[in-house]
Amino acid sequence: MEPILNVKNLTMNFGGLKALDDITLAVEKGQIAALIGPNGAGKTTFFNCITGIYEPTEGNVKITPPGKPTQKLQGLKTNLVTEKGLARTFQNIRLFEGMTVLENVMIGRHCRLKSGIIGAMLKPSSQKKEEKQAVVDSYEILEKIGLAQYVNEMAVNLPYGAQRRLEIARALATEPFLLLLDEPAAGMNPQETKELDDLIIWLRDNEDLSILLIEHDMKLVMSLSDNIHVVDYGRKIAEGTPEEIKSNPDVIKAYLGDESEDA
Structure with a gap:
């Protein structure tokens, strides 16, 4: 069965800056997946590329909505991507x-x-x-x-x-099959974060949604995610279950730095 989101070799250049470098990532139906990485790693740029805000320099973005054939997303405007069944929230709240x-x-x-x-x-x-x-x-x-x-x-x-x-x-009102959440817990207190955790699981289980989230709250990520993708400096450096990611040396180095490099 095809993943509902299948991104291959996604690259995004801004002049001489390579914000995304050959990223391949897939989300399966019914999955809660997370995209994590240090600040400036390219996470929101990735969301912007697959939702039509940016047109990627290279790569393919395909979706396979439940019961429908595989379709390409690259080159589509944001409103058309939404009509295809992808909905997103933003790191900075954008309400009317x-x-x-x-x-x-x-x-x-x-x-x-x-x-x-x-x-x-x-x-x-x-x-x-x-x-x-x-x-x-x-x-x-x-x-x-x-x-x-x-x-x-x-x-x-x-x-x-x-x-x-x-x-x-508001995102749910568009009737998505894939919900993209950009730092949904940012600024929340512990009780609000717990309620968000419960809500995301409820949406997956009761609304037939698949979810891809960007989040810095590692406790939330580890408790929610079926699969985690890690990026650093625009490149994907790891993928796996929460347990696999916790012990991955490349992930530890990206978040904590390499002590051997200290002067």
């Missing part, structure tokens, strides 16, 4: 602060609505029915994420941990 919690999730539903610009202008009965259904669907997502109590609250007024969860809710 002047909109309500419900409206933020409804924005995510946009790519699944059938009515175009003409429909939005004329407001036929089918358009109104679709809009009502989008409200219902968005509220159901908030219930699943545990944010229903904030439904009419302005997004900017939410506690920090709830804002992180709202980003996930």
